[in-house]
Amino acid sequence: MSKQKQLxxxxxxxxxxxxxxxxxxxxxxxxxxxxxxxxxIDTPENRGMINKVSYMLAVEEV
Structure with missing residues (x-):
């Protein structure tokens, strides 16, 4: 079972x-x-939202 990547x-x-x-x-x-x-969870939908407002966020992999 693979664990989902999280941010x-x-x-x-x-x-x-x-x-x-x-x-x-x-x-x-x-x-x-x-x-x-x-x-x-690291999904394409969440990545899209993160990329759109990346200037307001700090992101790190967990």
């Missing part, structure tokens, strides 16, 4: 004043406030 995503910049689609990507990843970290 630890941390919001490093504020969502204030961002495009609505960028805010939607951040909330879709489960982030609500600055410096909050969540662990998400």
């Amino acid at each position: 630890k995503v941390t919001l490093t910049r504020s969502m204030h004043g961002r495009l609505a689609s960028h805010k939607a990507c951040v909330s879709g990843l489960g982030l609500r406030r600055m410096h909050q970290s969540v662990t998400v």
